[in-house]
Structures are given as structure tokens and as C-alpha cells.
Amino acid sequence: MTDFSPTRTAALERLSAFLPKAGSTYAKRRNYDLGPDRHTEGVSTLSPYLRHRLITEAEVLEAVLARHSLKSAEKFVQEVYWRTYWKGWLEMRPGVWTAYRADLQRQLDRLKSEGGLRRMWQDACEGETGIEPFDFWAKELAQTGYLHNHARMWFASIWVFTLGLPWSLGADFFMRHLLDGDPASNTLSWRWVSGLQTKGKTYMAASSNISKYTEGRFGGIHGLAQAPRIPEAPADPERMPIPLTQPVSKDLPTALLVHSDDLALGDVLKSAPQVLGTGVLTDVSNRSPLAIAPHVQEFATAAINDALNRWSDRLAEQTFLSPDAVADWAKGLGAQQIVTPYAPVGPVADDLARIETALRSKGITLARVRKDYDSAAWPHATHGFFRFKEKIPALLGAMRGIETV
Numbered sequence: 001m002t003d004f005s006p007t008r009t010a011a012l013e014r015l016s017a018f019l020p021k022a023g024s025t026y027a028k029r030r031n032y033d034l035g036p037d038r039h040t041e042g043v044s045t046l047s048p049y050l051r052h053r054l055i056t057e058a059e060v061l062e063a064v065l066a067r068h069s070l071k072s073a074e075k076f077v078q079e080v081y082w083r084t085y086w087k088g089w090l091e092m093r094p095g096v097w098t099a100y101r102a103d104l105q106r107q108l109d110r111l112k113s114e115g116g117l118r119r120m121w122q123d124a125c126e127g128e129t130g131i132e133p134f135d136f137w138a139k140e141l142a143q144t145g146y147l148h149n150h151a152r153m154w155f156a157s158i159w160v161f162t163l164g165l166p167w168s169l170g171a172d173f174f175m176r177h178l179l180d181g182d183p184a185s186n187t188l189s190w191r192w193v194s195g196l197q198t199k200g201k202t203y204m205a206a207s208s209n210i211s212k213y214t215e216g217r218f219g220g221i222h223g224l225a226q227a228p229r230i231p232e233a234p235a236d237p238e239r240m241p242i243p244l245t246q247p248v249s250k251d252l253p254t255a256l257l258v259h260s261d262d263l264a265l266g267d268v269l270k271s272a273p274q275v276l277g278t279g280v281l282t283d284v285s286n287r288s289p290l291a292i293a294p295h296v297q298e299f300a301t302a303a304i305n306d307a308l309n310r311w312s313d314r315l316a317e318q319t320f321l322s323p324d325a326v327a328d329w330a331k332g333l334g335a336q337q338i339v340t341p342y343a344p345v346g347p348v349a350d351d352l353a354r355i356e357t358a359l360r361s362k363g364i365t366l367a368r369v370r371k372d373y374d375s376a377a378w379p380h381a382t383h384g385f386f387r388f389k390e391k392i393p394a395l396l397g398a399m400r401g402i403e404t405v
């Protein structure tokens with residue numbers, strides 16, 4: 001079973017073990033899901049670390065390109081940029097996140113009154129549908145907090161098209177259990193499988209494909225949907241520019257706010273070298289309206305503690321806070337400004353928006369510090385990935401040496 005130890009040291013070890021495979025091995029083997037004990041043979045399993053930025057995308061790309069040419073590591077580099085692309089795409093269309101959360105709430109309300117739907121949803125979440133690989137992946141996810149990318153695609157396709165369950169309930173099942181549960185990659189990948197992201201283009205799981213790419217672990221699966229029924233969804237909102245951020249003022253008494261979306265604190269501390277104190281938001285329960293799996297909260301809390309330990313000499317006194325308590329805490333410290341790493345569209349950004357309103361009523365500003373890596377790449381996520389990926393060589397060229405972890 002792949003072990004996900006929530007430390008930067010573990011992330012760096014994992015990266016260094018993966019580096020020899022990041023070229024042609026990854027390109028050939030990345031689609032094979034060989035089971036929970038063998039994931040690291042084909043893929044990096046870095047996603048829980050990237051999700052919380054115990055390691056950054058830029059660091060991973062730098063390390064891979066120090067070892068391989070861009071040509072030989074192209075496939076891996078592109079996958080890392082898929083993550084970045086989804087983030088930029090959602091950042092320019094925050095209404096898609098809001099619409100997902102609203103649809104999810106509607107579907108959760110339906111579960112209260114529609115017994116048949118509720119039973120099917122429960123069976124799917126518990127891995128009791130009778131579709132052998134699907135049931136295996138549901139249990140693997142609940143037990144380990146990780147699924148191979150191909151298994152995520154097959155699982156989502158069977159959820160939507162074979163079982164006929166609402167896609168947003170599936171996305172929520174992933175968000176409650178994945179250690180890497182990410183508002184952009186998860187929501188938009190579920191939309192992509194369902195035919196809502198690239199309009200009319202769905203992903204259909206096929207028995208022969210599952211058999212081939214699990215090397216026969218599963219085969220002869222009967223009853224998988226052959227024809228997609230694309231769910232209804234509202235039209236996408238108009239694209240907006242990437243939001244501007246409030247600049248950090250060097251002259252104001254400043255406190256730092258740490259959260260689980262970005263634990264690479266180097267650049268936020270560079271912008272505010274002296275802080276009066278550090279507030280810490282550890283609760284990630286708002287990734288879902290339902291209870292999230294204990295391992296998801298434990299991973300996030302331990303990842304935050306790992307970052308706090310590494311930066312302890314720069315953080316002054318640390319206070320663990322709920323979002324509602326931040327404004328009073330900042331006022332009590334005498335802060336007139338809070339600096340925090342930028343949180344992309346999702347639950348943490350939703351919390352920061354509420355915190356900002358409470359701070360404003362006390363005359364305190366909130367400055368979100370966005371990484372240059374994100375600011376350079378996100379504005380290119382205007383259309384599909386194929387247009388975005390043309391920018392990768394230029395983005396890599398501009399990226400070298402811009403990050404402080």
C-alpha cells in the first residue's frame with residue numbers, strides 16, 4: 001500500500017525515487033493501474049504533497065528537467081501543467097465552483113426524500129454495487145485516500161453513465177476521501193468525464209480498456225453503459241480576468257495567516273519578513289457539506305504542522321483559529337494587515353472572502369500573496385488544454401529560479 005507520510009521530507013524522498021522514471025517510463029506506464037501496492041511503479045504519487053504545496057509544481061518541474069530533456073519528460077511535464085491549467089480555468093470562472101456546490105446541495109436534499117437514489121448512492125460509496133472493479137476502487141479510495149488517474153476516470157464514468165448517479169455526488173465522494181481532493185482538478189475532471197467540460201465529449205469506461213490497463217486484474221465486466229446520457233447543467237459563466245491582489249504594505253503591523261492550500265511559505269514571508277504572530281486555519285471540513293474522511297483532515301493537519309515546524313523561527317507566536325475567530329485575533333495582536341498565501345477558487349478561498357469582510361469591519365486589510373508560477377500560467381487557461389500547452393516552453397523558461405519554498 002502506498003504510504004503517504006505528511007511531511008516535506010517524505011515528498012522530497014518520493015520525488016527523488018520517481019526522478020529516474022519521469023521520462024520514457026512514465027510515458028509508457030502512466031496509464032497502467034497495477035493496484036495499491038504498485039502505484040509508484042508507473043506514476044509519482046506526488047499529488048497529496050502538491051495539493052498542499054509541501055512541494056511545489058515548480059520544484060517538481062525543475063528537478064525533472066534537471067534530469068531529463070523536455071522532449072523525454074514531456075508527458076510528465078504536461079500532466080503537472082494539467083493541474084495548473086485546471087486551476088487557471090476555474091480561477092477565471094468561479095461561478096462553476098459555486099454552481100457545483102449548489103447542485104451538490106440539491107442532490108443531497110434529493111437523497112433525503114428519494115429512497116431509491118439514496119440506496120444506489122450508498123452502495124456506490126460503500127463499494128457494494130456488484131461491479132467488481134468499481135467496488136474495489138470505492139474501497140481503495142476510502143482506505144488509502146488515493147486512486148490512480150485511470151481508475152478515477154473509469155470510476156467517474158461508471159458512476160455517471162452506468163449507475164446513472166449525479167456527477168456532483170461523485171465529485172463530493174472524491175472530495176471527502178482523496179488526500180489530494182482539489183476543487184479545480186476534481187470538479188473539472190468530473191465535468192470532463194460527464195461531457196460538461198468539453199461540451200458533448202464524454203469518457204466512456206470499457207471492459208477491454210480496464211482489463212488492458214489493469215493487466216488483467218479486472219476483466220469481463222458486463223453491463224457497462226455503451227451510450228452516454230450527458231447530464232443537464234447550466235451554461236458556463238462568462239470568463240473573468242484573474243483577480244488582482246491587494247499589495248502587501250511594508251509599513252503596517254502585520255500578522256500571517258497559514259492555511260492548507262499553500263504551505264510553501266517562502267514568498268509570503270519574503271513579502272512580510274516581520275510578523276506579529278501567525279494564525280493557523282487547520283479545519284478542512286468545508287471541502288464537503290458531509291463529513292470528510294478522518295485521514296483527509298489528519299493529512300492536512302499534519303502537513304500544516306510540518307510547515308509550521310520548518311518555519312518556526314520566522315512565525316512568532318502561533319494560534320490555531322477557526323475562520324470566525326481571525327478578525328478578533330488580528331485586532332488583539334494590533335495587526336493592521338494580514339498576509340496569507342493566495343488560495344485558488346475553492347473552500348479556503350471561500351473562507352478567506354468571509355474573513356476579509358470581518359477584517360474590513362475592524363480596519364484590517366488582507367493581502368493574498370500569489371506565486372509567480374500561478375500568475376504567469378493561469379491567464380493562459382482561456383480555452384482548452386491544447387492551446388494552453390503551447391505556452392509550456394515559455395512558462396518553463398520564465399519559471400526558473402522564481403520560487404522560494
Ligand SMILES: Cc1cc2nc3c(=O)[nH]c(=O)nc-3n(C[C@H](O)[C@H](O)[C@H](O)COP(=O)(O)OP(=O)(O)OC[C@H]3O[C@@H](n4cnc5c(N)ncnc54)[C@H](O)[C@@H]3O)c2cc1C
Nearest residue numbers: 043044045046047079080083149152180181182185186189
Ligand atoms: C474524476 C477525476 C477526479 C480527479 N480529482 C483530482 C483531485 O481531486 N486532485 C488532484 O490533484 N487530481 C485529481 N485528478 C487528476 C489526477 O487523477 C491526479 O492528479 C493524479 O492521479 C495524481 O496522482 P499522481 O500524483 O501519481 O500523478 P502523476 O501521474 O505522477 O502526475 C504528477 C502530477 O501531475 C498532476 N496531474 C496528473 N494528472 C493530472 C490530471 N489528469 N489532472 C490534473 N492534474 C494532474 C498532479 O498534480 C500529479 O500529482 C482527478 C482526475 C479524475 C479523472
